[in-house]
Amino acid sequence: MYVCVCNVVSDKAIKQAVQQGHESFEAIQRELAVGTCCGRCKPFAQEVIRQCVDQQQERLPAFFTPAFA
Ligand code: FES
Numbered sequence: 001m002y003v004c005v006c007n008v009v010s011d012k013a014i015k016q017a018v019q020q021g022h023e024s025f026e027a028i029q030r031e032l033a034v035g036t037c038c039g040r041c042k043p044f045a046q047e048v049i050r051q052c053v054d055q056q057q058e059r060l061p062a063f064f065t066p067a068f069a
Contacts, residue, residue, distance in 0.1 A: 006037035018052040
């Protein structure tokens with residue numbers, strides 16, 4: 001599904017960027033240009049990024065879990 005219509009950025013593209021180590025909205029924005037036109041997608045993009053980061057962290061072995069988690 002498209003998250004950012006202006007820049008044709010899909011949730012799959014965001015997930016892939018997160019898997020490559022881009023874990024903040026700003027990093028994803030620099031990588032994919034999501035939210036750089038009208039900006040309406042920003043809240044949804046942030047939510048998709050948060051979900052992808054959470055999923056990524058759930059897959060990490062316990063010894064990679066930060067102490068504050
Ligand atoms: S929909 Fe993403 S910048 Fe417009």
